[in-house]
Amino acid sequence: MHEASGYKGDGWFWWGRTRTDGVPQAYANILLWRHMFDRLVHRHGLHNLIWVWNGQDPAWYPGDDVVDIVSHDIYDGSDNKTYGSQLATYQQAMNTPVERKPVALSENSFIPDPDKIAADKAWWLWFMVWNDGDGPAGVTSPNNFWTGEYYNTDAHKRKVYSHPNVITLDKLPRF
Template identity: 70%
Template sequence: MPIKTTLAACLLAVTTVLAAGANAATVRTAPVDPDATPKTRAIYSYLRATWGKAVIAGQADLSWDDSIDMAERVHADTGKYPALIGYDFMDYGRTGAGLSGQHQVEEAIAFAARGGLVAFHWHWRDPSLLRTDRVNQAQFYAGGDDPARRTGFTIPMANGDLDRNSPAFAQLDDGIDLVAAQLRRLQDAGVTVLWRPLHEAAGSDGQGWFWWGRARSDGESAAAAHIALWRHLYDRLVHVHGLHNLIWVWNGQDARWYPGDDVVDIAGYDIYDTTDNRSYRSQLATYRKTAAMTGEPKPVALTETSYIPDPDAMASDGAWWLWFMVWNDGSGPAGVSNADNFWTGEQYNSNAHKIKVYQHPNVITLDKLPRF
């Protein structure tokens, strides 16, 4: 082997060992919520110990179609079940018979009973419509070509902080209280939640896709508004509603939007890479960028993705995503390749790659999880 290659390999190995040692020494030993339940503490400790050694296999549920079981689709293709399923509170609060997506809590409780890990995100629909007869028209996008798919709701701000005298502030609390009732059901069932609210806040280049990251024209900072809302959400859920089953996962996509080490357990990033061309690269640059967004070291997760990074590439690059979360399917039956199908078919990940990932010794699937 050439000396140059050997030296490079040695330097990479030393860097990886030093980084792993620093992570082990400085990452918090407990969740940011000092009153976290014993089970939540145990799961956090497991996640902290896993980071840098293995990657947890995750799959987003198809929340708007209760008839499709994404965990079963993964099992059918790989012979293994994901260790982590991501659910969504998107359709809670809507009314009427036959609505899909309102059984996510029951599905999460059932998956946790099988020994699985549970994550929840929240496509938070326009809070101003929650208590009106237009609740089923509520949307969450801040922009887009179709007016029917966007909302004008804006985080109420005054003098750099939430405007607590605004009617919109009370509407925010209505939404928080709605989801708190569902998180309470999960806590009562003994389910710890990897809780990822207000996701993708900065969107791209600070232009948020959702109302909680909307670009503002009132002189207030969109980043400051996001931070203020995150910290209020934390305070209300933890201190007002007494929810201590939450591990707080932030993926605001921009360091300027980071709400603080005292209210974040895990940093994440969502990657929909249109240039990957099935190289299944580790996404090292984004991993490093995400890790650098926090003040103190936090575990780093790939909170949404299309392509699954190759576990061998993650190991060789030192890009140890704590978990990957493949987004859900959107069109057609199992096995159909379609741009809207992030798991089924071979639009993004070949069948051979899926099997390699799920059978890999460094990938944690449902059967490899401890009983918490």
């Protein structure tokens, strides 16, 4: 139920589209989330799942008892390569649950600078740069979130992935 509320409530996916039966969509979405949780956990006995709520609107939050991590997607076209920590969005996500939960940047265009994250104490659990779009290849294409330099310069990517506060796959402990 990724991005259930869509961008500004426009309902990108079937689970977030406008309803015609008078039931508020956020409420219906919460019921669907809770039904999925109940079915997978209580009926099928799946207790090894991590429940990541990815909502852009706190009204769609299904509840602390059925969410492990809160997350948000940010495609900030106004960043202009300042690579800010995205503090306002982090605080909104952090304040959505009643109980303290880890906060993730589930999709992004610009990668926040780890030094700015530390300065602002916007401790994103993870970030995931959205992959390249289907547009033309090249470093200046706005459709290329990762390989190009339209969003993240090669120098910035090197800084982020070599930063001591960023854990990459090769630095993960062996489980």
